[in-house]
Amino acid sequence: MKADKHVPPVTDLDGKKRPLIAIAASFLLVVCISLVAVQGWSIYSARETQLAQSAAATANMARALADHADSTIELVDTILASVVESVQHDGITHYGERLHLHLIDHVSRTPSLQGMYIYDASGNWALHSLREPIPVLNNADREYFVYHKTHKDKLAHVGPPIRSRSTDTWVLPVSRRLEDKDGNFIGVALATVQLSFFRTFYDSFDIGKEGNITIALDSGALVMRRPYVQENIGTSIAKEPMFKQWRATPASRAVPVDLDTLDRMYSYRPLRRYPLFVAVGLSTDETLANWWANAYISTAWVVILLLILMWMGLRLFRQVTLRDELEEQLRNAQLALVTKNRSLKLLARNDGLTGIANRRLFDARLDAEFNRAVRDGTSLALVLLDVDFFKKYNDHYGHPAGDACLQFIGQCIRTGRRRAGNLAARVGGEEFAILLPNTDLYGAIVVAESVRRSIASAGREHQANPAGIVTISCGVHALVPTKGMESKQLVEAADKALYLAKSTGRNRVCPDAPAVSSRRERASILGS
Template sequence: MKAEKQLSPVTELDGKKRPLIAIAASFLFVVCISLVAVQGWSIYSARETQLAQSAASTANMARALADHADSTIELVDTILAGVVESVEHDGITHYGERLHLHLIDHVSRTPSLQGMYIYDAKGNWALHSLRDPVPVFNNADREYFIYHKTHKDKLAHVGAPVRSRSTDTWVLPVSRRLENKDGSFAGVALATIQLSFFRTFYDSFDIGNYGTITLSTDTGALVMRRPFQQEQMGRSIATEPLFKQWRERGTLGSAAVPVDMDAAERMYTYRNLRRYPLFVAVGLSTDETLANWWANAYLSTAWVVILLLILCWMGLRLFRQVTLRDELEEQLRNAQLALVTKNRSLKLLARNDGLTGIANRRLFDARLDAEFNRATRDGTSLALVLLDVDFFKKYNDHYGHPAGDACLQFIGQCIRTGRRRAGNLAARVGGEEFAILLPNTDLYGAIVVAEAVRRSIVTAGREHAANPAGIVTISCGVHALVPSRDMDSKQLVEAADKALYLAKSTGRNRVCPDAPAASSRRERASVLGD
């Protein structure tokens, strides 16, 4: 019975383990998803931070470059304005050589200046800042000369870059209109800025291997670009996406667009000069800007993947162990069930006679002692019937042992059905010897039970040629007593055995009590009759 009780807890655990496995699997899934989400958000945030830092850096550089270009042109324009005022007030011929030296002095003291020139109304050179004599050129075909001839405003005009006819270098022209006292066109005052001056300044900035700096007029004429390429000087960038976006969005902004010159994508910041029609754009390569971000993203993602693999491996190991435990518990349960079944079979074999199916001698002895002690405590009567098959040895010799076994099975069935009460015990105590233990039964009740069994066997009429009666019969010895503490259960068995001996010795096929109160032959017959 202990094995049967141990099965219940194992079975009850099943209902508790399954939700736990589901909870563990859900927790592991949530942890993995959370790690992936946190990693994704971290990578995205790092990228946005890197781009924001790059945008701030380009904005600061664009402001510095715009201020530099604006101050450079403003300085040149200031010098040029003074020259224009002097020329218009006193005339070119009044100054003569003195003005020439004055122009040379201005150029020598201003690093950004390449030269200064005065043209008359026909575009001929009137004065210049060159020290050595040069051929006389006519610049009436230049864009800035045509502009001042057709426009009466006296503001500074910044033209598209041109190659100087005197020095054959690229310069940025800054010019002003000269007028006669009556307001008519008198010529042009020109100051040229060396484009190499901007190039030297731009080279001092760290913009990476693929960054770019662009200085352009508002018409799209390229003034300077880093990286520098000679053949690009003066070309138009009006069709490039950056220039178009600057035109659409205004004086200040940023963009991530490719440039036609190399199709590389960059993060640009552009802004106008304060006083002059130029704009500056600084672009940092998107790939270079995000290079460190990519490296960190790959590294952190690799660690997260490794961590996820470890978690999944540990989870699978855990689930495998739980599965193995379930299998072991199932095997244990099956083993316990088999053990219970085996124990029941063993108990049945240990308590019952294998041939007749009724109790065996071991169970009979145990029940006899137990019932004897109980009767002693309670002061009740305990009766015992001992039965023996008449001439059973001859039956075996005549019919064979298989027939003898069948006969014993028949006797056992008759005894089982004739024991009357559930508390009575029918047992096979020897080869052809049987016993019926009758608790709470006196002698007369025991005789009734024994006689009923004997009559059922006789009534069956089972053939027994070696028996004088011609059929199978039994002899029964009966005894009953109220045991006391000084008595032993063997006394009950010995008395019933004496009664059995008496039944055999007096002709067999009968029930004989061994009762002191019925010691005479007549009294015993009277008891049997009753």
């Protein structure tokens, strides 16, 4: 278009002024981006640091609490083991007053102990550490008694929390099996740990208003939790996200807890010798409260600074560009028009998928070359190509794969057209054409066969094609047009040749021309 020649040249003043504006704008943009980037990185680093410190704090606290619980139960278990040894040595029926006083002494000197008890094989109280006499009770229904009666494990068994029948307080039972010399079950020795002992200890830690400390059995039975809710003692927390996460990956993460739906950063620590674990959770909101406050303040200052910089920059650029704003708009409009025209030209001439010429350009070039051949008395050849079983290819591999296949065919045709004056075009869905000026039938067959072989030799998979690969069929025709002939005659003859190639087995080049009237002559040309 002539619009390409009407774009006004950039003056020397514009050449000196606009780079300066670009440099100033780039500098201001770099400063703003740098401020935002530094602020963002600072906020992110501060948040990660705060979370890392919280994770370290919860991990250290969980380790300390787990060690405390482990030591507490180990001390109780050690006392219980000595009592078991005495009972099994002397026999459960020869305990006497001395062992009773011994149990009372152990409980009085151990703050975590609520009581110690010995039961016979029937679950009846045979001995206890209580100072006052109590009614005769039977504990054969307790979980720990059933466990030891059915298991020959001589190690300590830590059961789920229970409410003591003697003091009506919540306790954690630690028990051992009693056996005679033949290994027969003769009863259970029990020591109960006061849950209030853990509660008092956990209350001494600063975990914020929304913090959480949990100790529970591996089975999910809750032993103690801060904040303390008595109704939750002994209930199962196996369905809580916190418990499921500990089972999956014992690491620190923020997860919502079913009891209060708060996000907390949890750290877990299993006890070394007993089937319990400790979980410490700090509220994510409380952990990040100071970080949020600092982030708001620092971000506000950065925003104010950015606004000032932007206001000053806009004022400066406005003063510089105000005088030639109209000229710049005109130039931009003309440049946009030229660019649009070039894009329209490209779209009008080329196929959007394959990049080669489209049907419109092919028809125009066909008429022009046909008229030129009439004037000059030269030969004009046409090759029509069609992808074999392309519909089945699309159905089997999908349309994206079909588009990629057509792009591959277009590339092979582009590289196989031999001369610069030849035109490769996509004239239909899977149909292509090669227009060959000043080319006889033999030359056209050579070009078509070269393209066919290059496509077949690529070995592109096509399971719906009997050949197993992507192939093409080619119809070739050449003529020396004379006055009174039309270009469609060349196209119709090449199309007949293409039909012949398809009907005789595909993946071949077939000429169709008056000059090649017999099958033997066609075979001779193809063989040459």
